[in-house]
Amino acid sequence: MPMRRRSFLGLGAAGAAGLGLSLLNAPGARAAAPTQPFAIGVRDFNWSRGSRQLFTRIFYPISGTPGGEPVRNAPIAGGVFPVVEWSHGLGGNSDSYASQVRALVSAGFVVPAPSFPNSSPQETYNGNQSRDVSEVISRTLALNTTSGDMFAGRLNTGVGVGAAGHSLGGMTTHGLLTAWPDPRVVAAVPVACVDMGNPSSSVKANVLFIHGENDGTCPYSSARQAYSELPAPKAFLTHVGADHGSYLVPGNPTYNQTQNTFLDWFRWRLYDDTAARDRLTADATSGGTRWEADLAARPSSVISLRSRANNQYVCAENAGGSPLIANRTAIGPWERFDLVDLGGGAVALRAQANGQYVCAENAGGSPLIANRTAIGPWETFQRVNNADGSISLRAQANNQYVSAPNGGANPLVANATSIGPSESFDLISG
Known part of the structure; x- marks a missing residue:
């Protein structure tokens, strides 16, 4: 049994805070992302894993007027739907x-939601709940090939599955x-989790963390460590100053950011909805949130930047050990960057x-330097296409433009409020 690497979650009232919130086939083509919301159906299943009883409610799309209460055993809507499992927190x-x-469900997913037996931190740290989820996923997917079942042929088992949950459910x-990997999981949203171990090389998932x-x-800090350890694509939605789960409650000032971001995260990965991907920054952004995304696994272009101020190329001096400066007359390894498309016009330079x-650095107060291993606000720039064919880069950290000051003789810094020759660059491919 994997050993518990980090244990933070306490029992009692503090542990319950924020709760009470009201077999894969060969890879297949993704169905088109739904454009209209669905009404909701529900079915109950009394499954088990060994001696562990796994009562599971499966919520699923049905025809009808969206927004009402789930309809028991109603026929599933027309279409083929991906599966996203949801894990509850302590006492849920x-x-x-x-x-x-x-x-x-309204957005077009089939959602099995198990009730974990004897749910507790111990059951989470010993892997029982993660193994329970894998069992529930297997049982749900098996319905796709169960003759006579309403779900037969209606689950998209070829695209992988999603998984999400809050608190103990986020840890699950x-x-x-990590410790109890399920390679079928290709999209995950752990909400208010702690780090459960080292990432498994067998799981290739897009992971969105949400945390107060x-x-x-x-x-x-534990969720931040978990985020830093996972490979891209990944993102982190921070609710600034928030507690364990108030942002999951309808009416909270940042509730919409939570809902829209995690819905579009799953739509992107399980429906291949690139419009949803490109909405993520807008979904997540408000006065009460902070958004970080490293979507570097998406295609990127190799480019060089030539300053219009002096017609010289931007260089990552000393293999990134010194500030960037536009002082090279030819392109070599130090003058080449991966231009990483983050969606919605946002880019990063690697x-x-x-x-x-x-x-x-310092929200644009220091010269630019290539010294970060992950993408956050300070590593994110908005690409601006200028009328003369050049581009400019506006730093997300301070909303100011990257400039090659003093005719390109000084290091680049994001401190310009308007675009001139020093803020204009030719983008050279290859």
């Missing part, structure tokens, strides 16, 4: 997270990526000399 059950589950979800900055139950991302 299949119905505890109605807002999140119903939103997923992270366990599927002042979470007193599952420390923010220096080929050292494989690290260009950062607008």
Whole structure:
């Protein structure tokens, strides 16, 4: 049994805070992403894993007027739907997270929601709950080939599955990526989790973390560590100053950011909905949130930047050890960057000399330097296409333009409020 690497979650009232929130086939083609919301059906199953009883409610799309209560055993809507499992937190059950589950179903997902037996931190740390989820996923997918079942032929088993959950459920979800891996999981959203172990090489998933900055139950720092350890594609939605789960409650000021972001995360990966991917930054952004995304597994272009101020190329001096400066007359390894498309016009620059991302240090107050291993606000730039064919880069950290000051003789810095020759660059491919 994998040993518990980190244990933070406490029992009692603190542990319950924020709860009470109301077999794969060969890879196949993704169905088109739904454009209209669905009404919701529900079926109950009394499954088990050995001696562990796994009562599971499966919520699923049906025809009818969206927004009402789930209809028991109603016929599934026309179409083929991906599966996204939802794991409840301490003291919860299949119905505890109605807002999140119903939103997923309305958007076109089949959502099995198990009620874990004897749910507790111990059951999470010993892997029982993660193994329970794998069993529920297997049982759900098997319905796709069960003769006479309403789900037969209606589950998209060729695209992988999604998994999500809050608190102990978030830890259970992270366990599927680490200590008790399930390679069928290709999209995951651990909400208010702690780090459950080292990433497994067998799981290739897009992972979105959602967490309150002042979470007193599952420390923010542990989720940040989990985020740093996982490979891209990944993202982190921070609710600034928030607690363990208030942002999951309808009416909370950042509730919409939570819902829209995790829905589009699953639509992107399981429906191949690139419009959803490109909405992520807008989904997540508000005065009460902070968004970080490293979607580097998406295609990127190799480019060089030539400053219009002096017609010289931007260089990652000393393989990224010194500030960027436009002082080279020819292109070599230090002048080549991967231009990483983050969607919605946002980009990051990764220096080929050292494989690290260009950062607008101190929110643009220091020269740009290629010294970061992950993409956050300081590594994110908005690409601006200028009328003269050049481009400019506006730093997300301070909304100011990258400039090659003093005719390109000084290091690049993101401190310009308007675009002139020093803020204009020719983008050279290859």
